[in-house]
Amino acid sequence: MLEEKYYSVRMRASQNGPHEQGGKHISGGEQISTYTDLKSMVNVLLEKALSHSRGNPDFMQIQFEKIEEPIKVLKPLPVRTYEASSVEEGQSAARKLLEQAGVPTESIDKAYELITEFSELRGAILFDIRSGLRIDDRNEKGIRVSRMDWLTANFEKWAEHYQLTRSQRMREALVLAAKVCAHPATVAELCWSDDPEYITGYVASKRLGYQRITKLKEYGDERGCRIFFVDGLSDLASYIEYLEKQPIFVQWEEKACHTS
Structure with a gap:
């Protein structure tokens, strides 16, 4: 390939x-x-x-x-869906998943205080779980994860095998989450879209995989969120370099999969 x-x-x-x-x-x-x-x-x-x-x-x-540069190949994260009946239920589930991923409760509370302030960012906030502070220096820009993809034919085979939607939106989200979570310093990612017509979001981590939550905001809300919770980050520049510059492909190995 x-x-x-x-x-x-x-x-x-x-x-x-x-x-x-x-x-x-x-x-x-x-x-x-x-x-x-x-x-x-x-x-x-x-x-x-x-x-x-x-x-x-x-x-x-x-x-x-x-x-x-050489392109790194990553496996897709396992996917689970939490059906939330309200934004409150969805947000409560997100907080619990972040805790399960290893983010301290105090850090989750502090991160949520930043969400309204930075809801118009084009990229992500980097949030250190030890200091409880935003540590990137991109102000209103945020961090844009780049150089990543999942070949459509392989993605569709994977989606068919696990009986999941084949939407372009989900493919893009899974690729980004796989790249972010593959870095050793990443503890978890919290995300929902700024698209007013799309209210599903997710929590992703190496430990939990990709956890879809069907309602993380109200329909019509244009405010989005993307936070990368990090720990043990000794070299911020290297981490940002990985997110922005390291090329990756997500690829599902059909022969190696477990039947389900």
């Missing part, structure tokens, strides 16, 4: 100007492509930005660059 040359394709779109000039974030996306498939990959990202429920963008940037 990895003998060809690959390219990282990235898109960001905003309304009322570029993000750096205060524009409202509309959409972002990541793909890894062969040279032959670049045109179709660009079209997928273009369509994603032009049909987003957050609004119509008036600024968009799509770029690609050749990947020179």
Whole structure:
């Protein structure tokens, strides 16, 4: 799979100007492509930005660059779904899962205090579970995880085997969670979308896998959340370098799977 040359394709779109000039974030996306498939990959990202429920963008940037580094292959995280009947129930489940993943209760409380303040970030907050502080220095930008993908055919085989949805949204979320959780310093990730029409979120960790929670916000709410809880992070720059630059593919090995 990895003998060809690959390219990282990235898109960001905003309304009322570029993000750096205060524009409202509309959409972002990541793909890894062969040279032959670049045109179709660009079209997928273009369509994603032009049909987003957050609004119509008036600024968009799509770029690609050749990947020179070796691509790391990761296995998909196991998936479970918690059916929540209300936001309160969903958020309570998220907090319990974070505790099970190894995040202290005090750190969870402090992290939740930041959620409203940083709900418009384009990227993630890095939150240290020992100090109880946000430790990245990206202010309103946050950390954007990049250079990652899961080939569609392999993803669809995996989804069919486990009787899960084949949605593009879920594929992208699983890829990001797999990359983030693969780093030794990551304890857990908490996420829900800024898409007003999508209210499902998740808690992910090496210990728990990918735990979907069906209701983490009210329908119509454009406020999102993405927090990476970290521990034992001696080199912040190296961790951010991994998130932004290390290319990864998620790949399901069908022959190695357990029957279910």
